[in-house]
Amino acid sequence: MNSLTKEVASKKSSRRTATFFKSFLSFFLTFILMFGTWLVLSGKFDPLLLWLGGLSSFLIAFYFYDLLFPAFESGYAVTFIRFSKYAPWLIYEIMKANFHILKIVFHPRMKELIDPHIITFKTNLKSDIAITTLANSITLTPGTITVTATSDGVFKVHAIDRESAEALPGIMLEKVAHVFGEDV
Amino acid sequence: MRLIGFIIVCICGGLLLYGTSEFPDWGDPASPASTHLSNDYIEKAFDQTQVPNLVTAVLADYRGFDTMFETAVVFCAGLACLLLLRDYSRKKERFYRHVPTGVILQVKHPEKKLPVGTEFEYMDKDWVPSDLIIKNVCRILIPFIQIYALYVVAHGDFSPGGGFQGGVIFGSSLILLAISYNLRTLVQRVKEKALGILCALGVLVYVGIGALCMPLGGNFLDYSALTRIIPWDPHHIRAYGMLGVEIGVGIAVMAVMVVIYINIASEGRHDEGL
Amino acid sequence: MITFFLTVSIIMCLLMLLSMYRALFGPTVLDRLIGVNAIGSKTVVLLLLIGFLYERVDMFVDIALAYAFLNFVAVLAASRYFHKRKGLYEESFMD
């Protein structure tokens, strides 16, 4: 009996320590990020301003650490590296998308080119952040705008013409899933 | 009414137009407004206060008395909204959603509360599932916006901005939290009591710094008197005095903006809103 | 280069006029919102350009940043309205 409670207590305490540790890590990461941002923004290395920056970063990290990193996971670094690979591709896609739209916009018979419609598809993405990334990527890329995206991975997309609709979800989904280490 | 309004407006316009006939040209460097006082400010302010942003120097030092009341006005607006709209009466009925099943429960008795947590979710009357994308993006953006806001407050001396702007931006970052999640998240995170105290505290920081100068032998808001407790060059101490004042302004404005938003958006009930 | 910036700024202004057409003449509230959003993004650029015109862009970047952010907040707030209130009354009020 006694040992059981002890065990439970130690488990609890260890869990608490773990959550605390996680919180602390996300706090610390937030702090670092914030302070870096401060340095970039400030551009001055006056001690007083640095102190103020530290204080500000501390305050924000203390009160809002759970916003940036709700639950600390070790995969952040990997994700970050993958994302930085994903970004150039995305930019390229965006450029393409924009020229596509430009063509439509300046086309004298625009209304014949476009055929707006809404398509729905389901993905297996789990994490919110992955869904968000995909949704925003879709919005930025050719002729499509995400209308809704639910947490179980159902996307509703408004496409301006057939061509852009057909490209979905396609390669982008794979890339995003890869970035966040999920199944397609 | 339209006609009367039109006539009045035309009379006012005519009067103002009549007055403009003697105005110096727009941007004339020799106009009285650009020569009489402004030259003094431009040429002396930096030497006297060591603050490159002349607007901040004039705002927080030469005309610091104005600014103090400006902050008081903001404080007062927040308090006014609180007083006018705050509704302490409990709502008759509340809605909960049982998360695993999605069943919606209506609780009519005002005293009974369900444990809100993993199982039950508190629901607004016009409940919408909060938007995933917006939520996530805002979640990421908010801390950056906040650090930016604090940067603006701290750098009032060197760049445009200062306490007020920074405060507003900080406030709107919190408002963004309410918009992207829901109002209740904001209210839970930032307690009403804390906001109320911060409103007054911000102004108190300002007035306190000003009033502190009086027992130290200076006039009200004369920061150079602060050298008695912080030994420093009297010109630099003015800059630090201003910094302190700006922080006060920032705190007050931030709190007030949030208070106004919460009260207007929820009609003072602090439960559900925009 | 300054002349170039000035020209670009003026073109920007004229482009804003086009966006403003949507903002002023709707037809729906959301079209106006699009227009305003577009104006906002142009304004950010314009602010930077003005900064270069004054040769003090370090001061204008702050404003542009704040501007971009607050534009975002305003647009979110306005569209958030439709998450909570159904319906688009405007047509019935436009005569």
Add this chain to the structure above:
Amino acid sequence: MHWPIDMIVLTFVIFCAIAAITVRDLLATAILFGAYSFMMCLLWAVMGAVDVAFTEASVGAGVSTVFFVAAVFRTSRRTKD
């Protein structure tokens, strides 16, 4: 040097002002009012009043619009004029 921009923006400002008070939907008024503030902010920036521009950006475009929308949310969009 800045007067062409200044003039154009001023004209826009007046358009926005007229539209904001004539449109028959308060939400649209709120949005146009936001646009009006954007323009104003630009105007201040053109005139070199950076602090004022900053304030106008944060207040007029930001919180004022949000307050406005919140108020419209809590009242009604209906307006007869």
Add this chain to the structure above:
Amino acid sequence: MSETLALIIGKYNYWLYIILMMIGLYAMIVKNNLIKKLVGMNIFQTAIILFYVSIGYKTHATIPIIKDSGHGDGHGGGHAVIHAADYINPLPHVLMLTAIVVSVATFGVAMALAVRVYQRYQTLEEDEIRMRLTEE
């Protein structure tokens, strides 16, 4: 021609502020909807701000922040002699910062009041409110 242009450039800011002010005032007097009136009020106030900022403008001058000579050492040090003609008059900006703050504070309070009025009368139209009042 160029004189006319000079005159127009010289004063148009003031004229346009007057137009803006007239729009605001007109809305405040004539409009029936309380929130519209509020918007008119805000336009009116911004017109005044425009007026003040126009006063402060100075051609061939830069924004009223002393140029840093390049040493990022924070407060003070290393600045050339300051010429008043190089900087725009800061005073109107200061005044107008205060005025903007005041106007937003008033706006907030007015919004709160409008919400209260709506709670009571379920309308924001003045004539309808008046009708309600006479009915009671």
Add this chain to the structure above:
Amino acid sequence: MNTYPALLIVAPLLAALFTGIFVWIEERLCYPIAVLGMLISSFSAYKILMAVLSAGVIHYRHAGWAPPMGIEYRIDTLNAMVLLLITLIALINLVASYKTILVETPDRSGSFITIYLLFVVGLLGVTATGDLFNLYVLLEITSLTSYAQIGLGDKDRGPLASLNYVFIGVIGASFYLLGVGYLYIKTGSLNMMDVATIISTMHDSNTVLVAFILCMIGVWIKMALFPLHVWLPNAYSYAPTAVARVVAPLMTKVMVYVMVRLMITVFGFDYIFSTLDLSAAVVWLATIAILAGGLMALAQKDLKKMLAYIIVSEIGYMVGGAWLGNTTGMTGTILHILNDAVMTFALFLAVGNMIYVCGHVGFDNLKGLFGRMPWTMGGFVLAAFSIIGVPPTCGFFSKWYLVLGAFEAGAYHFAAALIISSLICAILFFRIFEIGFFPEPSDGDDHAHAHHEPAVMVEAPVSMLVPLGLVSLSLIIVGLYSGTIVNTIILPMLQ
């Protein structure tokens, strides 16, 4: 001595902020803090008055900068008098309203006190300042607090009245601000004395003329001169008691003070009455204001509304007096600022007591009030006499100067309006007295010995009666000493 002008403002301001904090922590502390702040402020005002009387004008530099660059307080006898008036009225009202605040704003009385103190701070600042723009800011803080306070009043009508007040108040303040802008573009300065010296050389400038007109219109709107008065009656009558009691006597009077200050210090008599020739028109306007205010008061069925219209009429007195263009008229105006503040305060104190006891003050609710609340009614009667202008209450003496000034300026219509207004006020108040004095409605009961049940006294609490008594008595005292006041305070400043 040095710190009193700052202390005057800072003490209530700090008190306001501390109440603002303590309202969330320990609400019971708010009231004592507020009273303490007001006490310090009153004491400072008293000290300032004494100092000004003995040593002349006091200058106080905020932030330590010399006047045209910094903001200074310039306190002469006129300011000092008004300052003392404001602090005393605010203090007494705070004491008298202890109970009503608790009744009318039960769960936020602490915050209410904060706003109240800020309001007082605004008024004090408006009065003390020597800077045109600072005046605007303080004006706005005053207005904003009064919007809030009025909006807190009557549940049904308060917010609407307050909103209308917002619109008109903002127009007024904006006009003032525009006027200051016009002055600024012409002079480049904002300090009153500095501006005055600069514009003394440009009397024929039409910009200055427009600036003057704009300032005056702005101030008139704020003080509710007749055609611009529409906001006042509702605003004052739907305000909570504690607010009405202090807004009604102080707000308009301080605005009159501002007008006088602008006329005397900034633009100067020479400019207004020699260069411009607007005096006759404004005096006519004031005449109409007096009569219109009185007539509209006659049409009211509610005591508070009636008083509000009487205030409109009183504004006419003061504006007319100031614009007569002679020292006597100006003396009358300044004296009337003092007197009207005290008597309106007494009236509203009495009305507040009535509301506390009877609920509302429609005329039908006042029957037999003399029997029920003899002390309150006693104070009310004295104040009413003062409004009517019955000697030796103070209202008579300011009217004395005003009429004399009118004679001096040859504005007989204004004198006539003053007299007629006295008569109208007499009718108004004796109607109330009659209602209050006769217990039963007249039912044609002819025989002399109508049955009189002994009236049951339901007086207001002592904390409300004592202030009323003090203020009513001070009506007579101020009246009797008006000669002294004129000789020591007003005339030295006007010369």
Add this chain to the structure above:
Amino acid sequence: MDILVIIFILFGLLFFIGGAVGIIRMPDFYSRLHPAGKLDTLGIMAVVIGLAIYNLHHFDTLSVLLSIKMILIVFFVFLSSPTATHSIVDAGMRAGLRHWTQKQRKE
């Protein structure tokens, strides 16, 4: 260097023009969002990057930091613009706006 800047800015301008024209020309609310949401984003990116490069004329720490700051704007817009677009389109959906189809053109 200047030429690079000019190219960037002209590109940006092109996108902006496209956005502005698109907003006017497109037949319905949803399709208007496409140019508004995408072209403007890219426009801002292009112009701001151009300006950031221009800013590096006087190459020192401060201007580099300033350029980074400008890039921060780009980053911010990159995040916020699609979100705003999404938010607006969601609002239109909830408000019940019908989208334009080829059918309407034919009628």
Add this chain to the structure above:
Amino acid sequence: MEQIISIKPLLAVLVSLCVIPILVSASKQPNVREGWTFCAGTIKFILVLSMLPAVLQGKQIVFSLFEIAPGAALAFRVDGIGMLFALVASFLYIITSMYSIGYMRGLDEHGQTRFVSFFALAISATIGAAFSSNLLTLYVFYEILSLATYPLVTHHQDAKSRVSGRRYLSFILGTSIGLVLPAMLYCYHVTGTLEFSTAGIFAGQLSKPAATVLLLMFVFGFAKAGIMPFHSWLPAAMVAPTPVSALLHAVAVVKVGVFSIVRVITGIFGVELLASFNLGIVIASIAAVTILVGSCIALSQDELKRRLAFSTISQLSYIVFGVALLTPKGLLGGIVHIGMHAFGKITLFFCAGAIYVATGKKYISQMDGLGKKMPITYTALFIGALGVIGLPPSGGFFSKWYLILGTLETGHQILMLVLLLSSFLNAFYFLPIVYKGFFGTPPDTQEGEPVKMEEASFCCVVPLVITAIISIVLFFWPDVFVDLIKVGLGI
């Protein structure tokens, strides 16, 4: 003229004022309250009396309180005329206090504390008016008196008194604010002073039209004097309890009105100025009209108090008439009439009140044969009537005599005829009451039935006896009054 600075005038004014709080606090113990009233009245009378010798020696007692504006202070100055008035008023106050005890308790009136308090206030104001040294002070006390008497007039608080009170105030206050105040301010505007002086204050700064208008404004403005057409408040005010009518509407209030007119004519305009503009005759004519019309109306009244009221109206005009003659004799006659009429009329009012208290009768037609039941009262009534008509052996004769002499001095015989005619009318409306009282048959009793004495209470009867006696005494020893007036006018 020698002036003594003394606080006595102020004390005389304040005594009854200071006693009011005591009266209010003693509202539960009527006897204590009445005791204090007496005390105050007596002290006041003694104070006034103590100043008499000095005044008779031709000295003036002055006391200045507050300076309102240069030349217009709140100040007291005791001279002959004021002394005369103050003597009468303060003496009769004591008498009336006694009477009112009898009356009020006899009728068991409500609100007695209020009654005595305002009575004290009113009498304070009266004394203040009598002692005022300038027009401003006079006006101040005039107004206080107007307002203090309102609760007394409307004491019954019923519909009738509401109407009467309304009329009372609208006349009194309306005229004083509407006419006197502007006139006074104009005087001040022109001359810069309001101090009474026998030579007048204008010193040639006034044209005749302006003087006429001002004078008329003053004469009509002091509506308490009851000059027609501003007289109708007086009959209306008769709804008040009789002590009020007696003291206030026969002595204090109305006499303050007349006194003010006297002051204005003698102190502000100055006799010479008026004489040079020949304005006296205008006033005299107005007064004459009032005399005759008032008498005629009095004839037609059936209610005793109303008849007395109209009689008062006409009698007041005697005073104005006399002063307006602007001759020494006329002035003397007019001012002496203030005192003489006071004693006569107050006796009559006391009698009316006593009759009402004893029998409840108000109307003359009901009073036939009442004299047998109330012989003392009726005897006093007779003496009072004699005084008012102006027949010996009462003081009234004396004043009328001087008035007639005054008319002769001016040479306007028609004015003398007016006086004589009105005396006849007086006789016509008073003597029948007395006659019927003694010799008529009571309507409700059988002839030959033995008549019981039904006098009112002791407190009611004693005062009227005293005043009646004094009325007769004054016929024989009018010296004090005459001397005072002579001192006051400097004749």
